[in-house]
Amino acid sequence: MPAYPPATVGMPLAEVDTPALILDLDVFEANLKRLKESLAGSNVKVRPHAKSHKCPQIAMRQMALGAVGVCCQKVSEAEALVEGGVTDVLIANEVVGARKLTRLVALAKQARIAVCADDPGNTDALAAAARAAGITLDVLVEVNVGANRCGVEAGEPAVELARRIASSGSLRFAGLQAYQGSAQHVRKVEERRAAIEGAVAKVQRTLDGLRTSGIACPKVTGAGTGTYMFEAASKVYDELQPGSYIFMDADYARNDWTESGIPRFEHSLFVWTTVMSRTSRDRAVVDAGLKASSVDSGMPKIADGGPAEYIKISDEHGVIQLNGAAGYEVGDKLKLIPGHCDPTVNLYDHYVCVRKGQVEAIWPITARGAVW
């Protein structure tokens, strides 16, 4: 981690060093409110995904607006969140391996912790770890609702795993994790809606099986920014897990949102960068490359960039094709909208929080690098 931070509180944005991760607080707060308002009158709870932000300061603000807790993906992320004051964390993912399970059950003594599972050997290991720690651990069964990644198949396989958890003696069957991840970035609203209808049918079949087997299902949790209003309307989801709505990235902005019921979340997260070279009439080179913005979902976009386009990235450089745009002289600073927020956030140690052109706060990204 660099010895000096890119900014100090009170500094004008223009003086913030680059590359830096800038959070526009007005837009960020408006996004938090948009989510809440979009669910007004609904009984569905919100448990935002903290894998997007990795920051207790943001988790606390989400909970202050009614979130019941947060999700994350890794034990080390959950540790950072609990250390930062978050009292309720669902690890919406499988946790495998002796060292991780030891940490998991230790953490479950400090906060309300739940975890997902899709494998009987793993639930046996979870049960043994919980027993050794003298706790009862909440475990959700992850159901494959269409993403074909993790998760047991819907219906009987899910019921069987729930039964194993419920009868373990040291685990509590805490519900179904049913996240349709492959639907979130599908561009057309109707295709996203259809994917969630498919997910809902799988969840419903599993709920029917659980009922037949006499196993109570405390909740169904899932959904993301791209689809959450469909899960909210489904009557089978109790809890939603959107993450990216707070920031919005260039890739999510390419989705069609018309008549989805999902509000127009706006870009609040930017990579602040400087033009470092301008030796050609047609191109400028900026100081934010692969170590400053993830490109797995495409190049960063220039905020208010006019015709200029960020066309090529290398480790520490970005090439901007000007296409006739004025400006972009050496030393000029500009905002980039990351292609994909989550892995971009994971590159930084701090959010430089800006309001009306001035640094208001610096929030540490304490779960940055928390991959295990």
Add this chain to the structure above:
Amino acid sequence: MPAYPPATVGMPLAEVDTPALILDLDVFEANLKRLKESLAGSNVKVRPHAKSHKCPQIAMRQMALGAVGVCCQKVSEAEALVEGGVTDVLIANEVVGARKLTRLVALAKQARIAVCADDPGNTDALAAAARAAGITLDVLVEVNVGANRCGVEAGEPAVELARRIASSGSLRFAGLQAYQGSAQHVRKVEERRAAIEGAVAKVQRTLDGLRTSGIACPKVTGAGTGTYMFEAASKVYDELQPGSYIFMDADYARNDWTESGIPRFEHSLFVWTTVMSRTSRDRAVVDAGLKASSVDSGMPKIADGGPAEYIKISDEHGVIQLNGAAGYEVGDKLKLIPGHCDPTVNLYDHYVCVRKGQVEAIWPITARGAVW
């Protein structure tokens, strides 16, 4: 940064938590020696690029084997290297902006520091910062030798900037930075060789212009792992800047090396990962995704993977298509070869250094996240 490290010294590799960045010390040390041996009898100096490893422990080992110093790309990287004991750092990049220049000249009082420039306004700012600090700063002119990124054009434009530097009063013209970055990953040896011949011609033209103008050129520096033997043989390069040779990534391994004179560097850097889900006969899911391995140059490869292939990545998951491979049960651990080492290293805080299956050391990646 996570509260607990993924490994402790003395631990068997099998117990190291995942994902973790594993450095195989035997292979790493062999790569260091291969580079040295490949240049035996040559007068060309080696200044390895530390942007690949971001670790003073590695820089010191490179210097112990004869490197004259290291390169890096950012002031904050240089600070981390100097803090770790490195005495000679070339920032092989433009440094722009008042805050950065203040740090740069302060650092130049603590170690031998040089920087590159391609813009007269920037060299004037460098001169003013050096004057204010009461130092003479070494500045190299970056020449565009074919990559069309940063760098002034060869010949007169480069000479003109060198003259401006030499006459500034507080800067010393320290030579030419002439890195042909776009040649490094060209697959065919002959095409890489031809690209470097083009670069050499541009450097030669610039050297001729400098001589005509009576400006002494202390050195020409450049080259990368993909081409350095061509620059070494050129008679115009004095110093080589390979970085990736210590690790080798999956993308560099796709280059043809036959009759290049460049030794077969072997993979020493791996992402250690665990199978976390195995709910299908055909696929396994591992716990290393986008936050554990950069995919800008393609998916990670499975080391000793047989027919299995890492085919799909998301933030915290990787999907492995088994193609009939045995094993890959929940809890099994495996090594991935990153697609691109540099941005992958930048995701981690530590190298877990392993020899013959046991953790021998843990080296902090102190310049991780040092992007400004």
